[in-house]
Amino acid sequence: MSHWLSLMADSFWPLVWAGLVFTIPLTLLSFAFGLVLGLITAIARLFGPAPASAIARFYVWVIRGTPLLVQLFVIFYGLPSIGILLDAFPAALIGFTLNIGAYTSEIIRAVISSVPKGQWEAAYSIGMSWRQAMQRTILPQASRVAVPPLSNTFISLVKDTSLAAAITVPELFQAAQRIVATTYEPLILYIEAALLYLALSSVLSTLQQRLERRFARYGGMLETRA
Numbered sequence: 001m002s003h004w005l006s007l008m009a010d011s012f013w014p015l016v017w018a019g020l021v022f023t024i025p026l027t028l029l030s031f032a033f034g035l036v037l038g039l040i041t042a043i044a045r046l047f048g049p050a051p052a053s054a055i056a057r058f059y060v061w062v063i064r065g066t067p068l069l070v071q072l073f074v075i076f077y078g079l080p081s082i083g084i085l086l087d088a089f090p091a092a093l094i095g096f097t098l099n100i101g102a103y104t105s106e107i108i109r110a111v112i113s114s115v116p117k118g119q120w121e122a123a124y125s126i127g128m129s130w131r132q133a134m135q136r137t138i139l140p141q142a143s144r145v146a147v148p149p150l151s152n153t154f155i156s157l158v159k160d161t162s163l164a165a166a167i168t169v170p171e172l173f174q175a176a177q178r179i180v181a182t183t184y185e186p187l188i189l190y191i192e193a194a195l196l197y198l199a200l201s202s203v204l205s206t207l208q209q210r211l212e213r214r215f216a217r218y219g220g221m222l223e224t225r226a
Helices: 002-047 050-065 068-082 088-114 117-125 130-167 172-183 186-219
Strands: none
Touching: 002 050, 002 088, 002 130, 002 172, 002 186, 050 088, 068 088, 068 130, 088 130, 117 130, 130 172, 130 186, 172 186
């Protein structure tokens, strides 16, 4: 037992450092870019011309219908065969962005569609353009409804970044794998990595609950939890 505790103590900071330098930046950047891509995709599907809507539907269909790990392998290991070489981190960032973009687009599309038609009519009746109505009326209302599912997607992304280890990104899980390769103690090190993911997810879940309560207080569209 003392050996395991000593091993956990020795490996704690290398794992935390990998999380701070790679896991968290990869998560934040992927989600930010994916959210923008998801918004563009959702608007293309709802309001775009037929070709743009068809491209958006095809993109969502492909990404949601294939495993994330396969997508990462195609980008990192497959693209070099046609002359496109990417470093591990940019490849992971592209892969996660495309994946998050597809899933968030469905969330955004659903919440925009949930806004009553009367809100559009009210915006148009006071002289707003489509863009003004979207920015000032529709998106603010839709964002309150989107907070829980988008927060869940973000928390899932934190855990999914462990897949980046498969394409050599030295994030938290691969840091654990490297230590295992030298210590031959997979059980305790993988448990330690799992506990770090659990701690990070728990912090984010707490922040999500506070954010939901804040939107509920000012928007009246979400119910607070005791």
